[in-house]
Amino acid sequence: MAADLWTALFIALLAVFTGYEVISRVPVLLHTPLMSGSNFIHGIVLVGAIVALGLATNPVEQAIGLVAVVMGALNVTGGYVVTERILAMFDRSKQKKGGAA
């Protein structure tokens, strides 16, 4: 196995514990925004999609790469807007009307 893979494995191991520690003890109130927010964060897949399409050399790879980029971009923007909309409603400072877009 290449050295890069070992490095990635160490990183992944640390990320598992980071993810666990960071969100243990979350109030029920935040289950939706947290899930929606983590849904947004895996939108990092867009970065991989850009690399995959950017390195594609034939039409088949380009077509699949384009699908990946479109889906990744949908994940990123949709995930962000949904989370932001939910959290805007929880915001106490603008508790009154107008919150429902």
Added chain:
Amino acid sequence: MSPPGVQDAINAVYVVAVLVFILGLKALSGPSTARRGILYAGIAMLLAVIATFFSPGLSNFGLIALGVIVGGLGGWYWARVVKMTAMPQMVAMFNGMGAGAAAAIAAVELLSNLSDRATAGLSIAGAIIGSISIAASVIAFLKLQGWLPSKPIVLPARQVVNTAVLGVGVAFGIYALLTAVTVWLLPFFVLLLLYGILLALPIGGADMPVVISLTNALTGVAVGLDGFALVNGPLGDAGYAMVIAGVLVGSAGSLLTLLMARAMNRSISNVFFGAFGATEETGVTVQGQLKPIVASDVAVMMAYANQVIIVPGYGMAVAQAQQKVKELADLLESKGVSVKFGIHPVAGRMPGHMNVLLAEVGISYDKLFDRDEINAEFPATDVVLVIGANDVVNPAAHRQGSPIYGMPILDVEKAKSVIVNKRGQGKGFAGIENDLFYRENCHMLYGDAQKAIGDIVSELKKAA
């Protein structure tokens, strides 16, 4: 290789982005900081995406720009216009898109480099999880949207067929890997997508909080695996960012999934393979009878109560009754009645569904109480109003042999009187009779939640 400097600068941006992601996720887990959290994560994402554009050696810029613009505008528009009540299916859909992207990236990697066994193996793994996750997410979307029946769809010999589909699909993938012949990837992807569909079809609507949460975690894992496969290739540094963000979500999402399943006292495998709700409990007869009540009587009871607890469920979401609920709460409070909300963790169709709907109409979240906090309050409560919730208040959970035995519920039956608003006399999702409805202190207020609550509100106004 790349000119020195550019790649270093890009890597520095990735490092900052990862740091800000973690801070953002941390901030997302506290009520007062949550909004800052998503902003942080958004900035980190923007930085990472922009930096990637400048990676040396990329081509196809026209296609990349096209994809980002189409997907970006589409996602933005869709998420803006959708109603708050449709949030669960939106989250399922955007999650599915991420999973689809992960599967597609794995496909490109496999097509371009099937001979490097270690890397291709990781891509195969990413493709398996990504394909299952997108297919299951799309089925969840269709069920939540009402385009597929939300009842479990149970096919004959399902366990055998499902296992066979998965097994043969994975075998095609391994065969493609060993022979380095790309044509075998086609049946591989088709069968895994099929498996994702078969996996999600038998899962009923009320189990959706677990499904959405789990597919979210799976997508994170698929993205992480894609990241692993990328680190070996050119521009491998983007892979590290994907490994961290993907695994972070996989881990956090798994934890949330376990919390959801625990709230129903069911195992993850029971949710996925149990086809819960497809069968009905037999041999148990409940004593007593259903006692209907009219809105004017409910209004009187509530007006003279010291404390009222409202327990919302999926029925409130379906009827979009949250605005009426807010009016009712305000009206009662103006009469000096204490109003609280009891929220079961799995009420509704996604984790925290009820909290979102009540927040939408401006009900302050310090009036919302978790099951553990509110259960002690029921004995001292005059009136409990259950709106379109069923299984989460069913005392059958305390009866051995019942399908929901052991599920932690809201003990509304301990209140002096309970009003249950329901559309009709049907059973809950679990397909069992609700003992609560037959209790001495329980009355049924039939009708659509929006109309029924509206009637109580106008009766209260009349009396004032």
